[in-house]
Each structure stands twice: as structure tokens, then as C-alpha cells.
Amino acid sequence: MKKLILLVSALVFAISLVGCNSKQASDKEKITVWTQAAADHPEGKMFADRVKSYNEAHPDGPKVEIQNITRAGAGSGYIDKLNAAITANEMPDIFTLDGPDIGAYVDSGLLGELDEYMSEGFKDGFTQAIIDQGTVDGKFYGMGYSDSGVAIMYNEDMINALPEDVKALVPSLDQDWTWDQFIELSRKVDEFAKTSDDPAFANYEVPVSLLLTDITAGAYELGTYYFTPLLWGNDANIVAEDGVTVDGVLNSDKSVEALTKYAQLFAEPVLASATESEKTFHTGKSALSVSGFWYVNELINNYPDLKFKTVRYPKMSEDFDGLYTPSGSWAFVRNGQEEDEERIKQIVEVMEWLNNDEASKEYFAKNGSIPTRINSVDAIDTNTDNPYHNDAWTVLKYQAENTNKSRPVSPGYPYLSETFAKDVILKIAQNKTTDEATIKQYLDDAVKKIEIEFEKYKK
């Protein structure tokens, strides 16, 4: 019996050694890429195609191998596997991270910087928001392969039913407008809807859809993504440049002022609800909507009867001329534990292939990913047969090129984002808070919580 146990143990040991050895030997001959896209999904397929074309164009270089790992929700599954691989010292050479998470991984020393290994001028080919998203402490770590955007959409039938003087409040798609104008329009729509029997308002519930229900459901990032621009447009932010200071920033007078304006949506008569029904805008229950870029495909493909128009995300004030519209998405980063200079160059060369102008155009064509390269934004076709598509993409394209701003870089971003969305944005809506003093109190409370959490990041 003892002999048998010894034999089995030796066999298992030998198998594990063979596994380790063969792996180490082949590691240097290949470059591994992990992404969060499902292999069967168009996004996973487009990455696989791009890697295939690299291998074909570089038959003598290291072979690039891609693994598309399905994520659930915000990233679990993929992120769990990535973190396990980090612990096991099995990190892939290149992998994807959501833009706001880059700061935390850099803080842990897991990512390698890219500046000194990139081809000349390659970084400048990205839009400013994407460069900012991938930059931590002045060093560039993440090449965003896709951008995003948020605009205001309105129900064309409802707006057409309004009196001419109210209709005149709606901007054209190449016009800026402010939150004050947006709120005024919402109020007029509501006044009209309550007295009108126009069929366009048959299912009317509320003037504006804000998708705050997603925050209640745990999608905190959506709240921060949609509404941090309120602060940006008022020269405020949710965290300081250092990424760890919130006191005096998140609860500054400018922040209070911006959020008090947002709170007007919840003053009686309420213009938006924290508990709006499912697909409020899609089903004609609201006239206006703060809409992510994914609405365009969704509305065109799934709600063919809905006539929707798109206008720009509102500014906080007419005079503001900085970057202020929501943006950012997943990016490619490299394993910072690699020390072989020659190999790092090869890895960054592959990253450039995955993120160059041609790739950016391909990604838009195959999956609707908003291009991150200045020279590729024109790939967005705004002259199709569908006027709703054209309007929406004209606005989103303009914002990607001119006004998109990256979310703040912070090692504690997930906690910051959750607290801001849940304890400020959602709380104002749920409690229908409209006065400055209470909003200031919410912000002070949020700051206290975040400061405690951020202690560990302050060096």
C-alpha cells in the first residue's frame, strides 16, 4: 500500500513538473493577450481577428495568443481570473482593464509604463480623454481601444406636439445648451403633458429618464459616469489631481452649486424619478433621456416605432469651455513585472497593433466601439439611411473629438465612484432634496467615508 501511495505521489509530482517546465520554455516564444470580451461575441471576435492579422504580418516574431474571458456585470469572472493569475505569477503579457481601474493597478505596481517603448507620435494619435484616462502621475499606462459617450435624447413625437414657444427651447444637434435650459424644457414638457390629450403622451409618466434605477441595482459607476460632468462643468471634481484628496474638492462650494442645479429635477413637480419604470424612454413614457451611446443601437434595432432625436449633453454654464462630457472605456495595459527590455518592446509593438488607427476603425465597424484615435473618428458614418442614427452619431462624434473628458484617476476609484453615486446622486433623488444645506451635508458625509477608505493610499 505504501508503495502504491509513493508511486501515485511521484507520478503527480512528475506531471506537475512537466507542466511547469513546458510552460516556462514556451512562454518566451509567445505573447499572451487576455480580454474581457466573450469569445463568441463580436467584440471577442474582432480582437481574435486583429491578433490573427498580427501573426500573419509578423511570421518571424513571437506568436501572439489571445484568450477572451467572459465577464459578468462590471467585470467579475474576468477580473477574478486576472487577480488569481497575478497571485499565481501567471499574468498575461497584455490584458484589458476598465479605464477607471488603471490607477489602482498602477498603485499596486502591476502595470508597466508605455511612453519610452511606443513609436514616435503614437500616443498623440489618441484623443485627449483617452490619453488622460491611461495616464497616472504623468506616465502613460493604458491604451484605450474604445471610447464612450452620453447625450440627451428626446421623443420626437412628444416634442412635435408641444407649442411652438416650448419647441423653440430644444437645441439643434450642433448647439450647446445648459442644465438650466434642460430643466426649463423638462418643466414645460411636464406642464403640457398634464393638460394635453395628444396621443404621443398616452403612456407619459415623467419628463426625464435618468436611469437612476441602475444605481439602486448596484451599477454605481453609471451614476458617477453620467453625472460627474455636472461638477466638471462647474470647475469642480469628485477628487483632487493627486487621486486621494476629496475633502475641499468633492464638498467644495462649486460642487454644492452644481448638484443643487441637478437637484432641481426633483423639486415639485418632480421632473425625474429614482424609481422610474423599466425602459421609460424606450416605451414612450418619458420625453427626454440622459442616454449612453449604447441606446443608439438598442433603440434602432429593438424599438423601431420610437422616433428619437439626439442633442448634446448640457453644460453647467454657457461660458464654460473646458472638457466636460462623459467618456472612457476599457483599455489595453501591459504586465509591469516583465523586465526584459527587448521583450517589452515586442509587447508594446503588439499593443500598438491592437490600438492603431486601422484597429480603431475596424472595432467601430465590427462592434460600434467609438474610435479612440483622432484619425479614426471619421470612420463614424453619419450619412446612413437612418436619420436617427446620423443625428445621434453626429453628436457623439462631436463630443468624442471636442468635449469628452476622462474620469478621474484614483487608486481608490471604485469606492469613490460607489460612494458618490449612492450617497450623493441617488440620495438627492430618493429624498427629493433640493436645498443647498442638505446637499452640502450629503457631500460632507460622503467625504468622511471616502477619507477613511483613502487613508491606505496616502503615502
Added chain:
Amino acid sequence: MKIVKKTLFYILASLVALQFLLPLIWMILSSFKIDEVIYKDIDTIFAFVPKFSDLSFDSYVELLGFYNIFKNVGNSLIYASVTVVVGLTINSLAGYALARFKFPFKDWILIFIIALMIVPIEATILPLFLVVNEMGLINTIPGYLLPFIINVMNIFLFRQHFLSFPGELIESGKIDGLSEVGCFFRIVMPSSLNMYITVGILTFLASWNDFLWPVMALSNADLMPIQVALNAVFADKYNIFTSHMMAALTIVTIPIVILYIIFQKYIVEGSMQSGIK
């Protein structure tokens, strides 16, 4: 009076049953509608009594155009079946040993098993990955299946069941010339069919619903089980189709419903025997 009581009981039971059935009915009906109709009907009676003209197979056709769901269903069926067959044998043998044999540290082993039952899978997933990775079994089917063959909960359930198994039956088997192993496979196992089916179904469901471990242990898309494919449909930020989600969920639910229909008698009996609630 009796008739009134009986009628009230049936009305109440039907209402409770409906509460559980309605979401399933809504899911199946929604899988045959387009998104626009799903959300227009959502707060009307048409959510459950749809217009015939609103129904079509479009969502299934589109979904299967995107994702080869049946391949993943097939994978899951194989993985769950292997886990059930091998797991039942090993876990019941362990439970039998703990219930009927005397050996050193038996009580300590039992305490250890009970203690392990309270550790959630999320807490052990990382060390599990490290061990399987060290063995060179990541991205292999054995590496995916092995950690979940042995299940402390199932060992405990079998042990509780075998504690009350009549010793006379085993003794009579031995008198007829059966070995200890022979007694187990020819007397104990067949006489505990309800228990095996109950634990088997629990194991099947756990394997069927597992998402995190297959994502960690497997890399090859062709080997992925159904829950991973489902999450790919749900996490799709560019093509959000509720009808696709409902179609995928309907396809995934069918094998489980069939399993319940076939084995429902055993599930109730087994649950009562083992005290599972």
C-alpha cells in the same frame, strides 16, 4: 364546511403556485416577443396573455446566430453528469465510512467536514486556482471537474442517511457471502435510491449553475459551460436584447425543468429522509 375549507386551501395553494410560476411564464412568453412589445406589455395583461401576432421565433434565431448556446448546454450536461456519477460514488463511500466504520480520528474528521461546509466557495477559489495551476491542470477538463467531485455537504448528507440504515440488512448480506464493498454496492446503494437521486439533483444543479470556477479554470471557449455563455449574453453592452436574454434563459431552464418533472417524487421523499429543506 369541509368543502369551503378545501376550496379555500386550493385557491390559496394555486395563488402561491402562480406566484412561482408567473415569472417563468413571463420569461418563456417574452422570449417569443421583440423588446418593444415586451416592455409595452410589461404592466398589462398582455404580459401573460400575449397577442398571437406578437409572437415569433426571431429572438431564438438571432440569439443562435450570435452564440452557439447548444454547444455550451452540451458541455454543461457532460460536466454535470460526470460530477454527479463520480461524485455520488466517492461522497457516498466517504459518508458510509463515517457512518458505519470505526477508525482513528473519525470524530475529528467529521468536525473538520462540518467546519468546511460553512466556508463559501469565493473564499477558497483563489487557493484552488493556485493548486490546480501548480498541477498544470488549468484549461483542462480534469482540472475543472476534480475540485468539485468531492463535496463535504454531500458527504455529511450521506453520513446522516447511513446512520439510520438498518444494520441487519448489511449483516444478512455478509452471511450470504458478500464483502463489505459488495454489501455497499449491492444492498446499501440500491436501498438508498431516493437519497442518491436527491443528492444527485443538488449536485447537478450546483454544477449547472456554476460560473466563477469555469471562468477561472477554463480558457478554451469551446469548453465553456452554459452559465459562462449566458453571462456573455447578459454582459453585452452593445447589443442589449431582453428577448435574447429570455430566449437564452428559456433554453437553459428546459433541462432543469425536465429533470424536476422526472425526479420530483424522489426529490420530495429524499428531502424528507435527509431533512433537507
